[in-house]
Amino acid sequence: MKNVIFDFIGIIADVNYVKLALDLPITQKVSAFRIFLSMKKNPSLKSAFNYYQKGLIDSQELYLEAKKVCPNSAYVVPELLKRLPKYIKVNENVISMAARLRKNGIRTFIMSNAIPETEAVMKNYNLSAAFEQVFLSNQLGMKKPEEAMFAHAIENYNLNPEETILIDDTKKNLLSAQRVGIRPICCKNTTQVCDTIKKLFRPLFPKQNCVSERTK
Secondary structure, X not given: OOEEEEOOXXXXXXXXXXXXXXXOOHHHHHHHXXXXXXXXXXXXXXXXXXXXXXXXXXXXXXXXXXXXXXXOOHHHHHHHHHHHHHHEEEOHHHHHXXXXXXXXXXXXXXXXXXXXXXXXXXXXXXXXXXXXXXXEHHHHOOOOOOHHHHHHHHHHOXXXXXXXXXXXXXXXXXHHHHHOOOEEEEOOOHHHHHHHHHHHOHHHOOOOOOOOHHHO
């Protein structure tokens, strides 16, 4: 394989939404879990969050949409967004492995369904040394699993899909990549990503430790 596309959340960084909610003041915990559940189950709020990931609405508009669905719980949305970066733990070993891949002629990319809060975390790291390009949904106005997201990368960076893999933790994203000819690889956490990279490119990582100090 000549090209590797990494997801961010779940692949380069792990996020603990449960701890985020549990660490809130006791009066906000239940509201936080209601919001998380509604974002997964309620079509209106789910759609609003998709728009937020595409950069089509801002956090205030997201809050107003949440208020329509969960009028008694939406007040916690700004606090959840404010606290979120603290609960995103980047595995720096994944970044260093990507940097080594790139140094050895493998083209590496990030493709993330991002929001401003996750983008802020990315800015704390020198990703340009490890990745040729970072594709963010909130900048492009499109998101995985839309095939247009993959087509954008393929067309603008002259990628041969047959020589490209996507490492992601979401089935829909992996299936979409497969439909455009990209090889999908499912990983469920950052340590599994390290192990996968080691197996795929074994000569480059003979003694690589897969557990980052920042994920312990």
